[in-house]
Amino acid sequence: MKKYKDYLIQKKAEGTKVTMLTCYDYPTAVLQDAAGIDVIFVGDSVGTNMLGYTSETEVSMDDMIHHLKAVRRGVTNAYLLVDMPYKSYDTPKLALRNARTFVENGADGVKLEGMRENIIKYLVDNEIEVVGHLGLNPQFHKRRAVQGKTIEDATKLIEDSIALEKCGVMALVLELVPEEISKILSKRLAIPVIGIGAGRFCDGQVQIVNDILGISVRKYKHVKKYENYREQTEDVFRQYAAEVKDSTYLDETHVNHLAEDVYNDLLKRIANK
Ligand code: KIV
Numbered sequence: 437m438k439k440y441k442d443y444l445i446q447k448k449a450e451g452t453k454v455t456m457l458t459c460y461d462y463p464t465a466v467l468q469d470a471a472g473i474d475v476i477f478v479g480d481s482v483g484t485n486m487l488g489y490t491s492e493t494e495v496s497m498d499d500m501i502h503h504l505k506a507v508r509r510g511v512t513n514a515y516l517l518v519d520m521p522y523k524s525y526d527t528p529k530l531a532l533r534n535a536r537t538f539v540e541n542g543a544d545g546v547k548l549e550g551m552r553e554n555i556i557k558y559l560v561d562n563e564i565e566v567v568g569h570l571g572l573n574p575q576f577h578k579r580r581a582v583q584g585k586t587i588e589d590a591t592k593l594i595e596d597s598i599a600l601e602k603c604g605v606m607a608l609v610l611e612l613v614p615e616e617i618s619k620i621l622s623k624r625l626a627i628p629v630i631g632i633g634a635g636r637f638c639d640g641q642v643q644i645v646n647d648i649l650g651i652s653v654r655k656y657k658h659v660k661k662y663e664n665y666r667e668q669t670e671d672v673f674r675q676y677a678a679e680v681k682d683s684t685y686l687d688e689t690h691v692n693h694l695a696e697d698v699y700n701d702l703l704k705r706i707a708n709k
Contacts, residue, residue: 439474453640456475456642457644458481461507462507468511469512473514475515475640478517479519482499492521492575495521496521497521504543518547519548545564549569550573551570570596570600571583572613574611581612583611594624598624605627608628611634612632615634615636619637628640644659649661
């Protein structure tokens with residue numbers, strides 16, 4: 437069953453958690469969809485996780501479209517969300533043009549960072565489904581630090597979140613905030629609050645797929661790793677290289693043969709050449 441915006445809002449109303457993961461390629465999309473992930477998200481974290489960039493700010497619209505199209509081919513049921521990259525939503529008109537490009541390429545909705553009320557309202561008025569993103573905003577914060585720790589910052593975060601809901605966002609991602617704040621907001625807002633590094637009491641969780649699989653080098657407090665694919669994959673590559681070098685990689689079960697008569701004829705034919 438295809439999951440639309442209403443499905444996610446309904447989950448919140450019923451008190452069922454929303455599951456969301458980043459995804460950057462077709463095979464991972466197929467697996468996440470088969471596993472029943474609610475929101476498959478082409479984040480601008482594609483830049484640092486897949487493209488070798490040093491910052492999210494290097495990610496372009498073309499990068500995002502390329503990965504969105506691959507993920508789209510793998511998704512049947514999940515809500516497909518895509519990040520608006522840095523500088524792609526600087527004005528309402530630019531934001532709408534880029535958001536429409538994403539929708540034409542298969543996105544169900546777009547996410548953008550920060551208090552961009554005028555941009556969000558303009559997109560929502562033009563029938564674009566928008567997810568907000570507060571707390572740590574990697575496109576704009578230079579340092580990865582927990583946000584909203586002082587009374588002033590916590591109050592502002594709560595006020596800003598309420599304001600974004602009023603602007604019409606269909607969900608809110610909260611990144612790297614104390615769990616007391618996301619707990620208050622999850623109770624207070626009618627839209628799903630989806631946390632990353634925002635504690636246990638959010639309406640849903642999002643994680644970077646490379647982090648939970650153990651592909652990335654970094655270690656974050658908020659990530660529970662299920663596997664260590666980085667080491668396992670490197671081990672596979674080493675084993676492959678060693679076996680190719682000592683000619684043990686392939687055995688009889690992996691090869692194709694010529695029929696014996698064809699082989700003998702072939703040997704005769706080429707003997708005189
Ligand atoms: O791009 C991304 O992966 C994100 C997550 C931090 C939610 O925005």
